[in-house]
Amino acid sequence: MRKFATAVVAAGLFFGGMGVAVASSTHDLVMRTPGVAFVGTYAWQPTTKVPSGLHVKGELRDENDNDGHNVYLRVKVEEYPWGDLKGVQRGDMKVDKVYTDGAVLKTKEVRMQVCLDRGSLRPDYCSRERLFSRK
Secondary structure, three states: OHHHHHHHHHHHHHHHHHHHHHHHOOEEEEEEEOOEEEEEEEEEOOOOOOOOOEEEEEEEEEOOOOOOOEEEEEEEEOOOOOEEEEOOOOOEEEEEEEEOOOOOOOOOEEEEEEEEEOOOOOOOEEOOOEEEEOO
């Protein structure tokens, strides 16, 4: 009975430690520019998990409902071209996506920014570009 109790306590400590390790690898992410914001978290997926990339989770918000402009999230993985994740005009959109380079096992670099689409005649408002590098 004593060995069983010791095994249960050891297993509890082991799995509790795993929860702390996973929770500590998630970081807050806030990107903002006039009219648009992204509020959420990011974490690098381990290389043992497929896909192994930057996991972004949060909400893309249109903060000025009456301006008539759409919002989007711009993402560049490694040396690929920029890709857009279109938001919802006059609303919020949930984002839960892993950005990965399918050609390699370990994605090392992702660049990201939020933008307000002002149409074809005027330039878009974009936040400063954020670089996420895996160590």
